[in-house]
Amino acid sequence: xxxxxxxxxxxxxxxxxxxxxxxxxxxxxxxxxxxxxxxxxxxxxxxxxxxxxxxxxxxxxxxxxxxxxxxxxxxxxxxxxxxxxxxxxxxxxxxxxxxxxxxxxxxxxxxxxx
Numbered sequence: 001x002x003x004x005x006x007x008x009x010x011x012x013x014x015x016x017x018x019x020x021x022x023x024x025x026x027x028x029x030x031x032x033x034x035x036x037x038x039x040x041x042x043x044x045x046x047x048x049x050x051x052x053x054x055x056x057x058x059x060x061x062x063x064x065x066x067x068x069x070x071x072x073x074x075x076x077x078x079x080x081x082x083x084x085x086x087x088x089x090x091x092x093x094x095x096x097x098x099x100x101x102x103x104x105x106x107x108x109x110x111x112x113x114x
Contacts, residue, residue, distance in 0.1 A: 028053075028069035036069060048073035 028036065028051045036051050043050045053069040070078070 028071065028074075029067065031069065046072070048076075 025039070031039070031051070036053065040050055045052075048071060050072050051069055052072060052075060053067055055065040056068050058064040058066055
């Protein structure tokens, strides 16, 4: 599970890295609460470099939650990527599976009417 979270985090970092002016000294999810508070001091909550943490439920568990911390820019990039992936998937499904048109002569060519 930790490898999956690292992969998701790196995907978010790659999309938001170009817009960051003052990156965090290390990966936000590995920082302690005090380090995040010190880093966020003097920043507004809407600043792209402001670090926010969320507790995300672990799949398959009713109780366990993972703490995931990212900058605002990384959260936005992750959300945009998820929305783009979902939109692409829906467009592919609509184009490829639900709109298929088969030639009329090929539908029942092997069966003869009685």
